[in-house]
Amino acid sequence: MTEKLILAYSGGLDTTVAIKWLQENYNVDIIAVLINLGQPEDLEDAYKRAIDTGAKKAYIIDVREEFIKDYVFLALKANSRYEKQYSLATAIARPLIAKKLVEFAKKENAGKIAHGCTAKGNDQVRFDVGIRSLHPDIEIIAPMRLWKLSREEEIAYAQEHDIKINVSKKKIYSIDENLWGRSIECGVLEDPYNEPPEDIYKWTEIKVKPGDSEYIEIDFKNGEPVALNGKAMSGAELVLKLNLVTGKYGIGRIDMVENRLIGIKSREIYEAPAAEVLIESHRALESLVNDRELIHYKYLIEEKLSEMIYYGLWFTPLRECLEKFIIESQKYVTGTVRVKLGYKNFAIVGRKSENSIYDFALATYDKSDSFNPSHSESFIKMWGYPYEILAKKGRKNG
Numbered sequence: 197m198t199e200k201l202i203l204a205y206s207g208g209l210d211t212t213v214a215i216k217w218l219q220e221n222y223n224v225d226i227i228a229v230l231i232n233l234g235q236p237e238d239l240e241d242a243y244k245r246a247i248d249t250g251a252k253k254a255y256i257i258d259v260r261e262e263f264i265k266d267y268v269f270l271a272l273k274a275n276s277r278y279e280k281q282y283s284l285a286t287a288i289a290r291p292l293i294a295k296k297l298v299e300f301a302k303k304e305n306a307g308k309i310a311h312g313c314t315a316k317g318n319d320q321v322r323f324d325v326g327i328r329s330l331h332p333d334i335e336i337i338a339p340m341r342l343w344k345l346s347r348e349e350e351i352a353y354a355q356e357h358d359i360k361i362n363v364s365k366k367k368i369y370s371i372d373e374n375l376w377g378r379s380i381e382c383g384v385l386e387d388p389y390n391e392p393p394e395d396i397y398k399w400t401e402i403k404v405k406p407g408d409s410e411y412i413e414i415d416f417k418n419g420e421p422v423a424l425n426g427k428a429m430s431g432a433e434l435v436l437k438l439n440l441v442t443g444k445y446g447i448g449r450i451d452m453v454e455n456r457l458i459g460i461k462s463r464e465i466y467e468a469p470a471a472e473v474l475i476e477s478h479r480a481l482e483s484l485v486n487d488r489e490l491i492h493y494k495y496l497i498e499e500k501l502s503e504m505i506y507y508g509l510w511f512t513p514l515r516e517c518l519e520k521f522i523i524e525s526q527k528y529v530t531g532t533v534r535v536k537l538g539y540k541n542f543a544i545v546g547r548k549s550e551n552s553i554y555d556f557a558l559a560t561y562d563k564s565d566s567f568n569p570s571h572s573e574s575f576i577k578m579w580g581y582p583y584e585i586l587a588k589k590g591r592k593n594g
Contacts, residue, residue, distance in 0.1 A: 199222075199223075200305065201222065201224040201227065201337070202227050202304065203215065203251070207237060207242025208361075208370075209347065212246075213357075214340070216359060217343055222337070226252055227253045227304055228254040229255050229296065231293050233375060234263070234374050234375030234376075234436065235373040237373075249359055253304075255300065263432070267288050269419075270522065270523075271288050271502075272419070272471075273526050274497065276501060278502050283472065285377025287505050288505055290322035290510075291508075291510035294323055295326070298327055308335045309331075309335070310339065311336075311338055315338075316460065318457050318458065318506065329511035329512070347368055368382055370382045377471055378398065380392075380467075385465055388453050399439060400448050400467045406539045408445070410537050411545070414477050414533050415531075421434050421474055442469040447473065447537065452464055473535060473542055480547045484549055485553060486528065486553075494522075497518055500514075531549025
């Protein structure tokens with residue numbers, strides 16, 4: 197009996213040519229699994245492409261709500277950005293994909309799992325480590341690690357084998373999309389001095405004029421966005437709607453030189469309009485309801501969790517422990533944030549919550565001020581005692 201192989205199939209160039217290559221080199225029945233994370237491509241077309249190219253079976257799995265609820269919203273509660281910029285759209289999707297691949301491998305009694313990641317990228321680490329963490333005995337095959345071809349050579353291979361692809365030598369960008377963001381690589385973007393051409397942008401294609409603006413309101417409950425402009429929505433629906441509302445202003449473009457886990461630098465372009473607005477809105481609400489020590493210590497946890505997501509360490513004890521901290525920190529993060537959208541920018545202009553610990557009477561400078569200024573001198577005296585004593589002992593400060 198021919199052995200079965202589960203292929204993480206996107207419908208793109210790498211995984212489409214991989215079907216033919218895997219058949220030629222491993223003599224396996226390929227089961228293509230297409231996972232719907234909110235990518236806008238026609239998955240039915242990708243399904244047909246997988247079958248036409250030689251897959252024995254193909255499945256389309258809709259995990260959009262699970263993706264947003266169980267993965268993206270944890271990252272949001274942690275205000276997750278890798279290297280202060282990248283909101284982790286691609287990275288946060290990988291553990292869910294790995295989980296589904298393992299589920300299908302067990303369902304189909306398959307002994308192999310394959311993916312289309314390259315030897316230079318981060319995703320190979322995320323997939324391999326995630327799959328091995330859940331199914332340590334399965335064989336993992338990464339054709340693009342074994343079969344070193346340039347994108348031009350891949351296109352030529354597809355043409356030689358009459359494989360239908362949706363890439364050309366003229367438009368050679370590598371694109372990855374899900375509800376949380378869109379990444380663009382390759383071509384002229386590989387020179388970090390080149391300005392990104394406007395035609396690479398899809399989600400943030402500007403459809404307004406300079407001077408145009410509008411206000412939106414986002415309601416949060418325990419750190420999760422639950423309504424947009426007063427209308428309750430599911431997580432996936434809200435993120436999709438916010439991408440459309442904010443993207444037309446050109447909001448959410450990220451251009452960075454990123455330190456990959458694999459040890460090289462890469463120039464990355466991201467579009468993440470909903471992610472950028474939601475992270476800043478969430479952070480603004482936290483500033484209103486959480487105390488200083490929790491907010492400041494949480495910065496450390498946020499940084500570490502962001503790294504773990506980026507490094508493919510989702511299925512680990514530490515990640516689970518950090519998640520518990522993050523969830524506990526969101527107990528009072530309920531309220532509304534008001535955002536002003538403008539041409540290529542946005543600003544948080546208001547926030548309110550029944551759990552607010554902002555005390556107007558203590559903060560104000562008007563006649564209703566309840567702050568006792570006589571307390572300050574004693575506080576400052578005690579705060580500065582160690583350095584005053586050092587000075588009296590003749591020891592140099594600073």
